[in-house]
Amino acid sequence: MVRILKALLLAVSFIAHERAGADQDLLEQARDYLHKGEPKAAVIQLKNLLQGNPENADARVLIGESYLMLGDGPSAAKELEKARDLGVSRDRWMVPLARAYLLQAKPKTILEQIEPEDDLAETMRAQVYGIRGLAHISLNQPEQARESFDAALKLDSNASDALLGLAMLEIQNKQFKKAIEYAAQAVAADAKSVSAWVILGETRRLDGDLAGSAEAFTKALEIQPFDVRARLGRAAVFLATGKTEDAQKDVDEVQKNVGEVPLALYLHAVIAFQKKEFQEAEDALLKVTSALPNHLSSRLLLGTIAYQQGKYESAENNLAQYLGTFPKHLPAAKLLAATRMKLGRPHDAVELLKGFEDQASDDPQYLALLGSAYLQEKKYDSATEYLNRASELAPEEGSVKAQLALGRIGSGQMDQAVDDLKSAVELDQNLMQADVMLILTLIHQKKTDEAIEAAQKMRSKMPGDPMPENLIGAAYMAKGDTGKAREHWTSALKLKPDYTTAALNLAKLELSGNNPESAVGYYQQVLQRDSKNLAAHLGLAQIAETRKDYESMEKYLKEAREKNPKALQPAVMLSRYLLARGKALQALEVARDAENHHHDHPLALQSLALAQSANGEGASAITTFKKLVSKVPNNPEYRHQLAQVLYTKGEKQAAKAEWESALKHSPDYVPALLAQAELHVQEKKFREALKLAETIKTKHPKSPLGDQLEGDVQFAQNLFKEALPAYEKAFQSAPSPVLARRLFQTRRALGKDQEAFDGLNQWLQSAQDDLESWVLLAMAHQEGGRQKEALEAYEKAQKLKPDNTVVQNNLAWLYQEVGSAKALPLAEQLLPASENHPEVMDTIGWIFVQNGKYEKGVNLLRDAAVHAPHLVQIRIHLAEALAKSGRKDEARKELERLLKEKKNFADRDKAETLLKGL
Known part of the structure; x- marks a missing residue:
């Protein structure tokens, strides 16, 4: 019996030893497959091993890493969690498990479970910090993300996750060059690093360098042909460049090697969607959301497909999920608003869209959609306002066109746009905003007879509604028939006495007819019914300005702002008015408040920067102007104003660079040309300055500025004889206070005193409020010992500005x-x-x-x-x-x-x- 037991023990020992050897062989084979870049084959070997020995911790780690290479986050996480539970040391499972959670879009799990503990090796701690930073980005926590990335880079200056994350943060801030620098740093550290090339490919893609992005992803694939990130990244680039077939090949390659990886399925769905194969796209997306319920890009595309198919409840559900995480995503908001309109809930559509007004104030599609929602609510004033703004902007954008069965703005020629709108009206008689957009577009095209005809047809479909009458009036006004315009706007008011749009149109009509008192009456009527009406307040402010009643102008602007505290226009107008009146501190207060409500709006940033500069806050003004220029880089006015502040602060080279950039984008921009000329004069480069004067004269032949600049350059050289004819020509073309004074000074320098004084006195007869010219005249008389004449001139100046210290x-x-x-x-x-x-x-x-x-x-x-x-x-x-x-x-x-x-x-x-x- 004992011999039998010993034999059995020997047999079991032999079998165990044999199995261990077989397991080791399978592990080595799996490692070889991974080394050769064949993770799918590695998975097969490891599954065979785990069938016989499910407790093999090494196999669990290796199969988790294999799934990770295949981009299968859920499977990777499952295996790596088992390895953790089997007692595998942290340095083997922690980082790959964190990456698996990233693939599953589980950033909170990473932050809760993956910690950069002090006893970890520095390189591993750097990796953990980097992945935690990426998790913070997923949660829209940029400050915490940057802290994690900085911590990673202190431990390892080439930590790829941190470099990728910093590049992503810079892309979010539209600092594309800095993003590319981080990516290039990763490549320079290790040219054979697949991750580094993937980082560079992604940053180039986001920067718009699609050719460079494809090249970087291809480099990554040369190193590792089965890298899912590179393969899918390049597929996304191919899709963006219209190379659908090439994109499909990359996606097929991923699916062949990896199977139905969620991101591959998503890209496959995008390709199917572009081919209008909606069902196939939907099937693929449902598989993605089954594996990754929070894959929001899939939710957005599912919502779009559901809308196209008329499944509005499903569209709303998916789009609402997307906007829950990305509440500022305008395209999704537009589509969700369109869905709610289709569900007969225009009020919900309005509430949603109003939250985007700051960021979409110049988006004609958005404006048309909001106007359409208001029209569906029968709020005619608001509908008219937004639809009119859409039609005004649309020609600059390309055209007005009905899309998604709404007044959507697309591309094409204006004539084609009108045809599209006509088709929209014919196809769906309930598309009332298409009628409005058609009429407004025809008015902007000056096809007034067609506009009148279209508006009359609209009136037949909307008997008793005021909007068609208002549009007929607008068409007649554009035609120049003010009598007919008045008639139809008055009819609109009779149909709806509180129809503000018609009343405001009548006020403008009275103003154009030089009847401001009547205009004031209409504006006051509007304010009696609607004390918050912005257009009425601003209209009254405009009338006060033309009357030089600046006290009333300030009052109306302040009322407009008080009644509409979040509106940008009155705040900007008030801030600039206060600046012009020398109330710089008040202007700054108003500008800061406007910027608080409209953080990234160019007009708010510009007003704030101008007010900061006027208050001597040069450094703050430079910061604000730089932010403005980064958002609107091709606007020459913003660059010019930045350059002026830089120059004032003594940063002449930086100012010069900004002026050069302004002229690069807008070669004819006169303020930058004049600024460059002034720099040349200061540096005594008079020939270059005169060349710029010739440039201005050539490009702007009707402007006096070229001749004025020529005069200034000659005057700076004491060449008064040459300066005089240039000034005279400029003044003859467009008389101005500056030129009147330049002529006076030049004539006196030439000894033509009588001519100089006669000329300046003649100018002052027609420009009684020109303070500086009165002071110049007074000083000249004082220098000449003509005390009586000097006193008269100084007294005129004092009446214009009693608190002027020099004059007093x-x-x-x-x-x-x-x-x-x-x-x-x-x-x-x-x-x-x-x-x-x-x-x-x-x-x-x-x-x-x-x-x-x-x-x-x-x-x-x-x-x-x-x-x-x-x-x-x-x-x-x-x-x-x-x-x-x-x-x-x-x-x-x-x-x-x-x-x-x-x-x-x-x-x-x-x-x-x-x-x-x-």
Whole structure:
């Protein structure tokens, strides 16, 4: 019996040893397959091994890694979790399991279960930090993501996940060059790294370099032909470039080697969708969402397909899921709004779309859709407003066209667009917004008779509704028949007395007929019914501006902003008005509030930057302008304004680069050309500056700016004879205050004083509010000893701007010189403005002394001399004041010190004479 037991034990031992050897063989074969890039074959070997030995931890790790290479996240996670449970050390399962969770779109699981523990090796901790950063990106947590990536790179400067993540963050911020730098860094660190090439391919794809992206993905596939990321990444590039067949080949290759991987199925669905094979696309997408319920791109495409097939409940369900995670995705919001309109819920569509107004204010498709929803709600004013804005923008976008059975905007020629709209009306009589868009488009095309005919047809379908009457009125107005326009707008108001659009149209009609009082009446009527109406407030502000009633203009703008606190237009207008009126701090407050409500809107950013600059916040203005330029890189005005602030801050090279960029995109942009010319003049490169003047004259022959620039360049060289005809030509073309002053200065420089004064006086007869020209004229008369004429000119200037320090100072001085009793009161009035202005202190102090107020005068003159010891006139005045007040010793010391410090100055004889008299 004992011998039998021993034999059995030997047999079991032999069998176990044999099985262990077989397992080891299968493991080695699997590793070889993986090394050769054949993960599918490796999976087969490992499955065979695990059938006989399910507790083999090494096989569990290896099969998990194989599934990972195949892009099968769920299977990889399942196997790696088993390996973990079998007690495999963390350094073998932690990182691949984290990657498996990434493939399954389970970022929260990563953050909860995968920690960069201190006892891990540094390279592994770097990998964990990198993957955690990618999880934060999935959760839309960019700050936490960047912290994780920075931690990874401190441990390993070439950590690929961190580099990929940083590239993704930079792409989100539209900093494409920086993203490419991170990707290139990964490639430079290891040219044989598949991940590095995949990173570069992805960043190039997102940057729009599709050819470079395809090249990078191809490099990755040369290293690892079965890499799913590279294969599917290249398939996505092929799809984007219209190479559907090539994309299909890559997708087929993945499915052949890996099977129905979710991302491959998704791309297959996209290809089927492009071929209008909706059922096949839907079948593939349902498999994706079965494996990955939160694969949101699939949800978006399923929603689109369901909409196309008229399955609106399904469309709403899928699109709502997508928007739940990406609430700012405008295309999905448009489609969901369209779905809700089809379900007879226009109010829900409006509520959804209104949340996108800031980011889509110049999107004609969005505007047409919102207008259509309002029309379905029978809110005619709002419908008209948005549909009209859509039709105004559409010609710039290409055309107006009915799409998705809504007033969608597409591409094509304007005539074709009109045909498309006509077809939309014929196909679906319920598409009322297509009627409206057709009429508005015809009006913008100046095909007014066709517009009137179309509007009349619309009226027959909508008896008793005011909108057709309003549109007929708009068509007649475009035709120039104001009487008919008035008739139909009045009819619209009779049908619906609170139809604001018609009332506003009548107000504009009155304004165009130079009847502002009647226009005010209409605007007031609108505000009685709707105290928040933005157009009425702004219309009243416009009328106040034309009347130069700036107090009322400010009042209406503030009311518009108060009643519409989130509206951008009144905030921008008010901020710029306040800047123009010298109320920079108030302007900044308004601009900041506008930017808070409209973070990325170009107009809000521009207003904020201008206000920051006006308040001396140059660094902040530069930051804001740079943000603006990054969002709208081809707008020359924004670059020019950035350059101006940079130049003011002393960053001349940076300013020059911005002006060059502005001209690269817009070679005819005059402000940048003028700025470059000014730089050339400062650098005494007069020939280059004159070339720019010729460029402006050639490209803008009707503008005076080319001739004006030529005059400025010649004037800067003291070539007054050459400057004069250029200024005269510019002034003849377009008289302006600047040119009037330039002509005056040039004629005086040529000794043509009579002609100079006659010319400036003639200009001021027609430009009574030109403050600077009055001051220039006054100073010229003062220099020439013509005190009466100087006083008259200064008094004109003071009426225009009573608080102008220069004018008050010079006027007070002249009053004292002619013995006027007005000198002392004006000096007293000027006293608060004298702080830190030694010339003003000198004027007031001397007037005080002349009027017997010695103590006050001496104190002011002493302060002035401390602030400006280099100004000899002030120190002589101080000495005289001290002498007059009986302090001759102090006066003598002041004069002796002055004569010792200054060897040669114009009033030295006067100072010496004054000293001798002491």
